[in-house]
Amino acid sequence: MSDAVSGKRALITGASKGIGFAIAKALLSAGAKAVICGRDKGTLDRAVQNLNEDNGQAHVAGTRADVSRPEDITRLFEFADRELGGLDILVNNAGVGRFRAAGELSVEEWNEVIGTNLSGAFYCTRAALERFANSRGGSIINISSLAGKNPFAGGAAYNASKFGLNGLSEATMLDHRSDNVRVSYIMPGSVDTEFSGTPKESSGWKIAPEDIAEIVLTILRMPQRTLISRVEVRPSRPQRN
Numbered sequence: 552m553s554d555a556v557s558g559k560r561a562l563i564t565g566a567s568k569g570i571g572f573a574i575a576k577a578l579l580s581a582g583a584k585a586v587i588c589g590r591d592k593g594t595l596d597r598a599v600q601n602l603n604e605d606n607g608q609a610h611v612a613g614t615r616a617d618v619s620r621p622e623d624i625t626r627l628f629e630f631a632d633r634e635l636g637g638l639d640i641l642v643n644n645a646g647v648g649r650f651r652a653a654g655e656l657s658v659e660e661w662n663e664v665i666g667t668n669l670s671g672a673f674y675c676t677r678a679a680l681e682r683f684a685n686s687r688g689g690s691i692i693n694i695s696s697l698a699g700k701n702p703f704a705g706g707a708a709y710n711a712s713k714f715g716l717n718g719l720s721e722a723t724m725l726d727h728r729s730d731n732v733r734v735s736y737i738m739p740g741s742v743d744t745e746f747s748g749t750p751k752e753s754s755g756w757k758i759a760p761e762d763i764a765e766i767v768l769t770i771l772r773m774p775q776r777t778l779i780s781r782v783e784v785r786p787s788r789p790q791r792n
Contacts, residue, residue: 700717
């Protein structure tokens with residue numbers, strides 16, 4: 552029996568490193584074709600090169616895009632149309648974090664976080680749904696966070712973006728489930744990446760990006776009759792304070 556992921560056409564945002572890169576690598580290894588994006592062209596180009604080297608005959612291409620800018624999303628999806636000839640999977644992974652007390656957040660920081668983590672996911676979702684209508688279905692997986700249900704001090708913008716992303720995910724699922732569109736969201740705890748400029752740790756207690764990628768594959772491989780709508784995932788043995 553063929554793998555449900557093999558031959559599928561996927562777009563993964565924020566995939567030049569971290570969780571997005573691991574997801575792209577897993578999808579390519581499973582036989583999917585992929586387009587990835589990121590904000591820094593140099594990092595993106597290295598990611599595409601590494602993905603090609605790791606996956607042999609993989610079909611992967613990358614283009615620079617800031618998902619908070621609707622005009623970038625238009626170019627991104629037009630690029631994906633040319634490279635993939637259609638779309639089956641969207642992974643909204645692009646995200647930023649600015650952590651400070653609400654009264655200390657600048658308008659620019661607020662707009663950056665909400666624009667990337669929430670509005671960017673909406674822009675991409677809207678563009679993907681247009682393409683899914685032509686191909687009679689598809690899958691959207693949003694990478695949220697446990698911060699989408701657990702507020703913390705200094706997380707005003709980040710919490711708001713992830714609470715919003717969870718709501719966007721569930722409402723979109725309800726809106727389009729009868730259109731053969733499956734919408735899921737994953738809420739990780741601490742993941743071992745360089746998110747927000749924090750150096751990647753080697754202690755081993757955090758979730759590995761590859762673990763999130765494995766969850767993405769599991770969601771996509773579920774029978775069409777079954778939808779995994781939400782996944783919460785935590786480190787098994789978190790570091791003690």
